[in-house]
């Protein structure tokens with residue numbers, strides 16, 4: 658009985674707060690993974706990729722984010738980065754949250770079908786889903802910094818037909834005309850068995866802020882131990898001196914196989930990452 662009273666009291670207090678935060682919802686994020694999967698593999702330059710890019714723009718503009726499309730060409734293929742901006746206090750430098758939306762053209766780690774495309778539920782769709790749900794959940798008028806949500810093309814075609822890795826983010830950085838406060842990349846963040854070890858090239862101060870906040874929120878997926886060194890979309894930012902972090906779970910058995918499908922992804926994992934970033938961005942920094 659006592660606990661019921663406590664619950665009722667809590668409910669009353671909650672109801673009386675008019676500006677109750679919209680919180681990042683993992684189920685919504687999982688739905689955004691499914692919507693991307695419905696387009697098929699998002700191979701750079703393909704029709705499916707263009708449709709996915711249009712879908713990303715539509716999602717963001719429908720809730721009032723201004724978007725820019727960055728068109729560019731790489732080895733004869735037309736590529737697209739998408740940039741969504743919130744205003745914040747304009748004299749502050751923007752914080753960039755990024756993910757790649759492309760998928761690898763060949764599942765070259767698949768023992769049976771190495772020439773089939775990677776479906777990319779975790780490697781591709783999970784990061785994009787986190788950014789889109791963040792766009793809904795962020796309390797934009799409480800943000801001091803402008804936030805840029807950036808969707809990179811062509812991260813994941815490295816060593817195929819002479820392509821490099823991280824093509825979209827490299828182009829973005831090479832054409833950046835504004836100084837950034839920080840860049841946070843999310844990649845492969847949907848695994849049901851999510852284990853986010855610290856990526857070794859990531860900026861130590863940013864790592865400490867984000868992993869400690871996750872710990873305070875009891876999000877056990879974040880593990881405060883360094884494990885892998887990655888080439889990922891954070892690398893071009895580090896190259897030009899922008900503090901950058903790669904939030905990635907590289908212990909994913911279905912990586913670059915045809916089994917990187919939506920059943921391997923969970924709403925809870927997406928929510929741990931999304932809510933940590935939401936809190937981190939909404940803290941007065």
Ligand SMILES: [Zn+2]
Nearest residue numbers: 761780813913
């Ligand atoms: Zn990949």
